[in-house]
Amino acid sequence: MTSDDSWPTEFNPAQALADVDGASSSMVESTDAPRGFMFALVAVIATVFALINVVSWPVIFGLSALAVPLFLWYYLVMRKRPKRRHALERSKAYLVYFLLFSAVLHLSGYWGPGSWGEVAAKWLVVFALAWTSISLARKADLQHRLKDASESCV
Amino acid sequence: MKAASSQVGFDELIHAPVRLRICASLAPLQWAEFAQLRDALEVADSVLSKHLKQLSEAGYVEVERFSKGGRSYVRVALSRNGRKAYVGHVASLRAMTDETT
Numbered sequence: 001m002t003s004d005d006s007w008p009t010e011f012n013p014a015q016a017l018a019d020v021d022g023a024s025s026s027m028v029e030s031t032d033a034p035r036g037f038m039f040a041l042v043a044v045i046a047t048v049f050a051l052i053n054v055v056s057w058p059v060i061f062g063l064s065a066l067a068v069p070l071f072l073w074y075y076l077v078m079r080k081r082p083k084r085r086h087a088l089e090r091s092k093a094y095l096v097y098f099l100l101f102s103a104v105l106h107l108s109g110y111w112g113p114g115s116w117g118e119v120a121a122k123w124l125v126v127f128a129l130a131w132t133s134i135s136l137a138r139k140a141d142l143q144h145r146l147k148d149a150s151e152s153c154v
Numbered sequence: 155m156k157a158a159s160s161q162v163g164f165d166e167l168i169h170a171p172v173r174l175r176i177c178a179s180l181a182p183l184q185w186a187e188f189a190q191l192r193d194a195l196e197v198a199d200s201v202l203s204k205h206l207k208q209l210s211e212a213g214y215v216e217v218e219r220f221s222k223g224g225r226s227y228v229r230v231a232l233s234r235n236g237r238k239a240y241v242g243h244v245a246s247l248r249a250m251t252d253e254t255t
Contacts, residue, residue, distance in 0.1 A: 004171065017248065019171065020178040021178075023195070027179045082191075145182050
């Protein structure tokens with residue numbers, strides 16, 4: 001037996017579980033979209049939704065096209081990462097937060113800004129609510145994947 | 155080398171710290187490349203190879219070689235039996251901590 005075949009001190013199941021959580025958590029996080037990508041994507045979405053009905057549609061399409069290099073970046077980053085295992089079913093909390101995100105975008109359509117100051121205010125509100133709901137959805141998804149990893153045999 | 159226990163529960167093979175961390179790292183994944191796993195665990199190639207061989211011989215991990223762009227890579231995944239054993243082992247660790255509290 002070599003030293004890495006046995007525990008350095010008396011075996012402690014709580015310590016072993018902490019090791020399991022640490023190893024699984026770091027892998028789960030490494031397979032998730034980079035935080036910078038999510039931030040940039042939410043910023044583009046907030047900008048588009050803040051400017052709808054304020055600027056012309058070609059400008060809106062031009063802004064939406066910013067998502068193309070973003071997804072290219074996402075693809076290039078993710079192809080170098082380990083391949084994530086998909087849980088059999090989505091977390092209910094994830095779905096709730098994702099619905100909240102969709103509701104924020106939908107309801108923002110009822111706010112027609114009358115000035116550039118209002119556009120800025122709308123952008124701030126949409127960005128803050130969208131980022132909060134996306135962050136909560138991401139957190140719920142990570143927790144669900146961790147639970148699935150240590151409890152699901154399929 | 156102790157043989158893996160046949161019953162679902164505490165598993166002597168997975169019990170070793172590095173092998174437990176290998177299984178814990180692979181559990182949320184479909185697969186990882188050898189280098190990605192090595193970097194995540196911060197162990198030497200030889201240490202990871204040794205433990206993967208033991209897990210592979212027990213049928214707990216599947217090691218596949220493939221080439222991409224003219225370079226060869228090694229891909230590692232937890233097998234169905236390995237996942238079952240790992241989940242059972244984690245459940246037994248939880249039961250132990252529940253008993254002590």
